[in-house]
Amino acid sequence: MMLWLVLLLPILSVTSRSISIDHRSQSNTIADRIIELVTQGEFRGVTYNRLAALVDTIGPRLCGNESLTNAVNWVQNAMINEGLDNVHVEEVQIPHWVRGEEHARLIQPRNAKLSMLGLGNSVGTGPNGIQAPVLVVRSFDELNARCGEARNKIVVFNPQCDWQAQPIGCYGPVVGYRVGGASHAAKCGALASLSRSAASRSIDSPHTGVMEYDLTYPKIPAASLSVEHADMLDRFQQRNQSMEIFLYMEAQTLSDVVGYNLVAEVKGSTLPNETVLVSGHLDSWDVGQGALDDGGGAAISWTVLSLIHALNIRAKRTIRCVLWSCEEFGGIGGDQYFTAHQNEVPNMSIVMESDLGVFHPQGLQFQGRPEAQQIVTTISKLLTSINATQVVSGGGGEDISKWMQHGVPGASLLNDNWDYFAYHHSRGDTINVLNSTDVDLAAAVWTVYAFSIADLDSILPR
Amino acid sequence: MMLWLVLLLPILSVTSRSISIDHRSQSNTIADRIIELVTQGEFRGVTYNRLAALVDTIGPRLCGNESLTNAVNWVQNAMINEGLDNVHVEEVQIPHWVRGEEHARLIQPRNAKLSMLGLGNSVGTGPNGIQAPVLVVRSFDELNARCGEARNKIVVFNPQCDWQAQPIGCYGPVVGYRVGGASHAAKCGALASLSRSAASRSIDSPHTGVMEYDLTYPKIPAASLSVEHADMLDRFQQRNQSMEIFLYMEAQTLSDVVGYNLVAEVKGSTLPNETVLVSGHLDSWDVGQGALDDGGGAAISWTVLSLIHALNIRAKRTIRCVLWSCEEFGGIGGDQYFTAHQNEVPNMSIVMESDLGVFHPQGLQFQGRPEAQQIVTTISKLLTSINATQVVSGGGGEDISKWMQHGVPGASLLNDNWDYFAYHHSRGDTINVLNSTDVDLAAAVWTVYAFSIADLDSILPR
Numbered sequence: 001m002m003l004w005l006v007l008l009l010p011i012l013s014v015t016s017r018s019i020s021i022d023h024r025s026q027s028n029t030i031a032d033r034i035i036e037l038v039t040q041g042e043f044r045g046v047t048y049n050r051l052a053a054l055v056d057t058i059g060p061r062l063c064g065n066e067s068l069t070n071a072v073n074w075v076q077n078a079m080i081n082e083g084l085d086n087v088h089v090e091e092v093q094i095p096h097w098v099r100g101e102e103h104a105r106l107i108q109p110r111n112a113k114l115s116m117l118g119l120g121n122s123v124g125t126g127p128n129g130i131q132a133p134v135l136v137v138r139s140f141d142e143l144n145a146r147c148g149e150a151r152n153k154i155v156v157f158n159p160q161c162d163w164q165a166q167p168i169g170c171y172g173p174v175v176g177y178r179v180g181g182a183s184h185a186a187k188c189g190a191l192a193s194l195s196r197s198a199a200s201r202s203i204d205s206p207h208t209g210v211m212e213y214d215l216t217y218p219k220i221p222a223a224s225l226s227v228e229h230a231d232m233l234d235r236f237q238q239r240n241q242s243m244e245i246f247l248y249m250e251a252q253t254l255s256d257v258v259g260y261n262l263v264a265e266v267k268g269s270t271l272p273n274e275t276v277l278v279s280g281h282l283d284s285w286d287v288g289q290g291a292l293d294d295g296g297g298a299a300i301s302w303t304v305l306s307l308i309h310a311l312n313i314r315a316k317r318t319i320r321c322v323l324w325s326c327e328e329f330g331g332i333g334g335d336q337y338f339t340a341h342q343n344e345v346p347n348m349s350i351v352m353e354s355d356l357g358v359f360h361p362q363g364l365q366f367q368g369r370p371e372a373q374q375i376v377t378t379i380s381k382l383l384t385s386i387n388a389t390q391v392v393s394g395g396g397g398e399d400i401s402k403w404m405q406h407g408v409p410g411a412s413l414l415n416d417n418w419d420y421f422a423y424h425h426s427r428g429d430t431i432n433v434l435n436s437t438d439v440d441l442a443a444a445v446w447t448v449y450a451f452s453i454a455d456l457d458s459i460l461p462r
Numbered sequence: 463m464m465l466w467l468v469l470l471l472p473i474l475s476v477t478s479r480s481i482s483i484d485h486r487s488q489s490n491t492i493a494d495r496i497i498e499l500v501t502q503g504e505f506r507g508v509t510y511n512r513l514a515a516l517v518d519t520i521g522p523r524l525c526g527n528e529s530l531t532n533a534v535n536w537v538q539n540a541m542i543n544e545g546l547d548n549v550h551v552e553e554v555q556i557p558h559w560v561r562g563e564e565h566a567r568l569i570q571p572r573n574a575k576l577s578m579l580g581l582g583n584s585v586g587t588g589p590n591g592i593q594a595p596v597l598v599v600r601s602f603d604e605l606n607a608r609c610g611e612a613r614n615k616i617v618v619f620n621p622q623c624d625w626q627a628q629p630i631g632c633y634g635p636v637v638g639y640r641v642g643g644a645s646h647a648a649k650c651g652a653l654a655s656l657s658r659s660a661a662s663r664s665i666d667s668p669h670t671g672v673m674e675y676d677l678t679y680p681k682i683p684a685a686s687l688s689v690e691h692a693d694m695l696d697r698f699q700q701r702n703q704s705m706e707i708f709l710y711m712e713a714q715t716l717s718d719v720v721g722y723n724l725v726a727e728v729k730g731s732t733l734p735n736e737t738v739l740v741s742g743h744l745d746s747w748d749v750g751q752g753a754l755d756d757g758g759g760a761a762i763s764w765t766v767l768s769l770i771h772a773l774n775i776r777a778k779r780t781i782r783c784v785l786w787s788c789e790e791f792g793g794i795g796g797d798q799y800f801t802a803h804q805n806e807v808p809n810m811s812i813v814m815e816s817d818l819g820v821f822h823p824q825g826l827q828f829q830g831r832p833e834a835q836q837i838v839t840t841i842s843k844l845l846t847s848i849n850a851t852q853v854v855s856g857g858g859g860e861d862i863s864k865w866m867q868h869g870v871p872g873a874s875l876l877n878d879n880w881d882y883f884a885y886h887h888s889r890g891d892t893i894n895v896l897n898s899t900d901v902d903l904a905a906a907v908w909t910v911y912a913f914s915i916a917d918l919d920s921i922l923p924r
Contacts, residue, residue, distance in 0.1 A: 037485065055692050059572050110521050115889065202668040203890030204750065232518050239515065269787040288666065427577065428665030432819040 015140035023269035027175070027431060030451065031382035034307055035444045039150045039386070041435075043307060047443050048436035050078070055289035055431055056068075059172040063258050063326035064096030069163070071282055072260045075302065075323065084264040084305050092336040094259035094326040097121055099286060100250025104194070104223065107131065108244040115226035116194065117208040117287065118251045119178060122222040123190065129248035130154065132191050136230075138236045140177075140184055141354055151189035152243050156196075157181045158230045164198040166417045168356075174198045175281070183214035191346035192221045192247050200421040204228050205311060207425040208285050210329055221249050259325035261285075262331045263284065265329060266308045268317040268454065274347045275284075276454040278304045278446060280354050281327035281399060288429035292420070297354030297413070298323045303443040304450045306310040315454035324399040327355070334399025342406070348411045349459035352450065353397025357417035358434060361388045364449060365395025368409030373461040379452040388445045390414055411449065413442055428455045484733060492913065493844035494767055497906045501848070501899075505769060509905050510898035511614045512540070513761040517751035524748035525788035526558030526719050532720045533744055533805070537764065539787065546726040546767050553833040556788040556796040559583055561748060562712025566656070566685065569593065570706040576913065577688035578656065579670040579749065579888075580713045580847035581640060582791060584684040587654065591710035592683065594653050598692075600698045602639075602646055613651035616707050617659075620692045621645045625662040629880045632819075636660045637671070644684035645676035654683045654709050662883040666690050670747050670888040672791055683711050715847055721745075721787035723795045728770045730779040730916065735810045737780045738916040740766045740908060742816050743789035743796075743861060750891035754882070758896055759816030759875070760785045760906070765905040777916035779811060789817070796861025807914040811921035812871045814912065815859025819879035820896060823850045825848035826911060827857025830871030834922040838873070841914040850907045852876055869924045871912065875904055 010268035038041050040112040047196035052075060059069040064184060079087045086134045097120050098181065104114040136156045137143040143150065143157075161170035175198045182193040213223045225233075236243050262282065280297025283291020301321045302397040308319060325333030352366075363383065364374050373391065380389040396404055415438075423429045453460060495527045500507050503697065516536060523530040534551060541549045559582050564577040598618045599605040605612065605619075619639040623632035637660045644655040659669035666688045673684045687695075698705050724744065742759025746752020771782060787795030812830075825845065828838050835853065842851040857874035860865055866872040877900075885891045913923060 052697060056697055056701075057571055057703065059574055108578065109519055112521055202894070203665040203884060203888060204664040204892065205667065206892075228890070228894045231894055232892070235514060235518055239518075422665060426665060426688070428667075430666065430694070432664070432690045432693055 007084050007204045010452055020187055031448045032312060032385065033311055034447050034451065035340040035386055037311060038303070038440045038447070043310065044440060045301070045436050047303045048301050048375050048404050048434060048439045051291060051295050052431045054293050055291045058300045060286050060288060060290045061282060061284045063094050063259065063283045063332065065286065068259065068283050069323065072262050075282070076084065076262055079264045079302070082306060082309065084309055087262035087264040089262050090259055090340065092259050092325050092333045093216055093256050094332050096254040096257045098252060098254060099123065100252065102223070102249040103313060104248070105246045106243070107246050109241045114224045114245065115204050115224045115279050117206040119222045119224060121211050121213070121253065122249065122251045124183070124249045124251040125221050125247055129243060129246055130191050131246040134243035134245055136234045143184055143188060144262065145354060150185060153190055154194060154247065155181070155185035155188070155190040156194045156225065156230060156233050158196045158234045164316045167200040167421060170200065171421055178209050178224060179211050180214070182211055182220050183217045186217035186220045187329040188427050190220060194223055194225050197224045197227050198226050198421065199227055199426065200419070202227040205383070205426045205428055205445070206450045209425045210286060219380045221247060221251065223247065223249065235429050247314045260279065260332060261337050261400055262323040265320045266305050266314060269314040270316045272318050274343060274349060274459055275320050275401070276349050276450050277320050277322060277351045278450050279322045279352065279399060281324035283324070283326050283328055284429070285286050285425050287329060287427045289431060290429060291431040292357060292423050292429045292433050293425065294327065294355045296358035296439065296448045300358055300439065300443040300446045304447045306382060307443070307449060313443055317454040319450050319454050327398050331398035331401065335402055338402035345406050345408060347401065347459070348403060349407045350411060350453050351400035351403040352446070353400045354413040354446065356412060357415050357420045358413065358439050360415055360416040360438045361442045361445045362416060363390030363392070363414045363445065365392055365412045365414050367393065367395050367404060367411070369461055372462065374390045375456065375460060382448050382452065383445055386441055386444060388441065409460045409462060413446060415442060463877045468579045475646035480764065487862050492775060492793040493910045494847065495773055496909050496913065497848055499769055499773060500765070500902045500906045500909070504542045505765070505772065506722050506902060507898050509761050509765045510896060513753060514756050514893045517753045520867060522748050522752045523744060523746045524557050525721065525745045525791050525794070527748065530721065530745050532789065534724050535717040537744070538724055541726045541764070543697065544771065546771055547729045548727040550724065551722035551724050552725055552799065552802065554721050554787050554795045555718050558716040558789050558792050559791070560714060560716060560721045562586065562714065564685070564711040564713065567708045568705070570707055571703045572857070574690050575664050575742050576666050576687045576707065578713045579668040581670055581673040581684045581686060582712045583675070583692060583715065584644070584711065585681045586711045586713045587709055591708055592653050596694045596695060596707055597784070599858045601605045605646055605650060607648040610649060615646035616654045616656060616709065617643070617650070617652040617697050618656045618687065618692060620696045629662040631662055632662065633883055639672050640686060641673050642675055644677045644682050645755060648679035652682060652728060656685055657689050659689055660883065661689055661888070662881070664689040667888045667890055671887045683709060683713070685709065685711065703750045711774050721795060723799050724785040725782065727780050727782045728766055728767050728776060729911060730777045731776040733778050733884055735797065735812060736921055737782050737806060738811050738912050739782050739784060739813045739862070741757050741784040741786060741814065741836055741861060743786035745786070745788050745790055745888050747790060750771050753817060753890060754885050754891045754895045755887065756789065756900065758820035760795050762816055762820055762901065762905040762908045763870050766909045768906070769909045770913060776914050779916040781912050781916050788812060793860035797864055800864035807865065807868050807870060808920070809868045810865060811863040812873060812915050813862035814873045815862045816875040816906070816908060817859045818874060820875065820901050821899045822878040823854030823875055823904045823907045824878060825854070825876045825907065827869070827876050828856055828910045829857050829866060829873070831854065831923055834871050834924065837918070837922060841911060844910050845907055848906060862868045871922045871924060875908060877904060
């Protein structure tokens with residue numbers, strides 16, 4: 001460890017060529033030991049297998065659901081047995097939305113089951129369901145132009161985006177219809193809102209996610225449709241075939257419940273009150289297994305501590321792993337953690353969250369001052385052997401955003417996540433999506449950064 | 463048309479270089495007119511749009527179901543309105559299996575819905591369902607070795623194949639577990655059989671298909687599981703986590719009903735009793751839309767006649783389009799058609815069936831004597847402008863196999879169908895899978911071959 005400290009820091013002031021020389025000669029000892037342990041040593045496959053056991057045995061972990069508490073207990077016990085420092089939970093208050101039974105049927109022009117998933121926060125339809133004709137629009141502008149036609153109808157939002165060209169970039173422009181569609185439709189007198197799944201590709205798989213009501217307008221039920229069924233309804237309208245849909249949803253929001261952020265650490269050797277925070281969220285949607293979103297991010301963050309603990313090393317600073325509660329309803333656990341811990345802002349060197357996949361890693365997304373990014377770029381050379389040396393600007397995460405707003409540098413895992421939105425928030429979010437070798441590499445990247453930043457002479461410049 | 467006849471035949475006796483010259487100079491007039499009409503003229507998009515209207519409005523078309531008859535009527539009316547020759551249906555006797563309600567739940571180690579689809583021909587579970595512990599095997603050999611463990615259990619077949627390396631080739635080795643798994647399991651005293659979906663990739667999408675009973679053993683219910691759920695059960699077993707599943711299926715086989723092969727023609731000018739047969743099957747599974755399997759093959763076969771009719775041309779021989787009934791239960795419509803028409807074997811120049819996708823076409827799969835394949839290869843030059851000139855050995859189709867067994871040359875569409883088994887027999891088989899431009903090109907290939915072969919001086923050598 002001392003070798004690491006002594007040799008890493010001089011690197012930061014030399015040219016990139018001499019960095020390269022130093023790197024190859026001595027300074028990479030600990031980074032190489034981390035990489036070797038997780039890619040070829042006894043931790044090979046451990047992260048994937050732990051995650052598979054968790055998500056197979058506990059299943060998905062919806063905010064407010066007992067399964068989320070079970071998962072916290074499961075991981076907490078494993079962390080204690082492993083001998084990590086300061087393993088504990090911190091209570092947070094979280095919402096408790098329940099899906100209940102739900103289904104949708106096309107009644108006209110033919111009778112067929114529609115592939116749907118109710119959206120988080122949505123109200124239900126009442127026991128008799130809602131049967132109504134349909135108006136399909138492709139944008140809020142089109143809805144505004146046809147607002148009069150929406151009254152007493154079910155509005156279907158079918159926003160278009162070239163997902164093949166922008167498998168990640170389309171999510172932003174499209175997700176607004178999932179989140180805000182219901183209130184836009186309610187403003188025009190609609191009875192319910194259905195939105196095309198925010199999915200890069202589909203095998204008739206609906207994708208859920210959170211929605212929000214504008215309290216100016218009546219709360220109407222909101223669900224997503226599979227891409228295929230949204231397009232079919234769009235074609236019916238283009239052909240002037242009249243449509244009617246029956247929608248039934250028991251969804252409701254119960255009283256808030258107590259949830260838990262799970263915390264574990266490897267304490268710093270000389271500056272234990274200064275911290276590097278690595279994280280992912282343990283809650284997920286209630287379909288699939290929540291292996292991708294965000295079991296994988298949680299799992300590699302846990303593995304950061306496991307590897308450092310197994311190597312019996314300590315950085316100067318404390319490395320803290322937080323597995324968040326209830327990210328999916330808007331960073332609930334993360335925001336409350338910040339409120340409780342904001343006195344640590346001056347001592348928090350960096351906040352890291354992995355929540356966009358643990359596919360083959362390419363490096364790090366980093367948001368902070370150029371001087372800090374320069375240091376991160378220097379550290380990236382330690383990942384040359386696994387070809388994960390990219391550092392790009394951007395990144396962050398829902399649960400760490402408050403810290404970043406207060407000036408703490410933030411980072412997320414840069415990985416080959418082009419296929420992320422094929423599975424995200426759908427029944428397809430299972431451990432099958434992930435690859436054990438890539439998960440190991442992702443854990444290596446995450447650990448090398450966490451350790452190296454925790455072991456710098458100073459916290460990152462801000 | 464006469465230009466076509468005069469100029470095409472000399473090509474067949476000259477070298478490939480002079481073929482090329484002839485081809486570029488004069489003989490391709492009709493082929494070029496066909497290609498232009500369907501890729502740039504008034505038939506551009508028509509095949510896709512007709513198919514979309516059919517599968518949106520009628521939906522899937524399970525053998526024995528009223529929707530299949532509705533589809534036959536829909537297409538028949540359109541063909542009559544279009545003015546095709548000899549539009550008629552021919553009755554066949556078809557099985558009538560019904561799915562009914564069905565579901566499966568994992569009871570232990572946790573309670574979760576399993577993604578399943580009952581298999582065609584399967585019996586049901588009875589009104590109380592079947593609840594039993596689980597044995598997972600990866601092969602018939604493993605089942606035989608563990609036969610004693612299967613008694614009173616639900617057997618899960620989880621055959622492994624590298625679908626990424628062999629996205630088409632894996633189907634054959636794997637589908638045997640779907641077809642024959644139940645009787646193998648019943649032989650060992652199992653109560654039900656579940657098989658991993660024969661799917662190249664999955665978003666938790668189960669794939670159905672036909673199964674068959676060996677009447678030596680009790681008939682036990684048979685269903686498919688999604689790839690993800692089959693793998694999860696496999697992992698539970700590897701971890702020695704005990705499993706229990708509840709399976710409920712109302713599936714049953716009712717009395718045979720009358721079905722219809724739909725036939726239309728463009729009569730030959732000089733040899734109307736000699737025939738080129740183009741075909742696809744109109745029935746499908748009862749999930750999704752049956753757009754890929756085999757709406758697309760049926761649609762391009764119909765378009766062959768539409769294009770020739772629209773161009774107001776006739777080949778020497780009759781071109782006959784047959785849209786088969788009930789291929790999915792084992793070529794039922796095709797076999798009965800052969801029985802009724804086998805006296806036409808001597809006059810049938812070629813039988814063509816497209817039933818493996820209408821993705822971007824590359825050419826033709828052909829099965830026949832080398833002299834015939836040489837002629838087909840010569841015709842392929844007419845498709846140079848759309849780069850679909852490959853001719854490879856093989857091909858055929860379930861519904862035309864009897865003709866081929868009696869020596870008639872057979873062909874199928876060679877196309878870029880690597881993704882076929884992601885959608886096949888699943889809810890993902892919708893018009894979204896297809897691309898209008900590629901469907902037009904596929905129709906062009908199909909039509910140029912049908913016309914050219916029908917317009918040769920003789921039927922293809924056999």
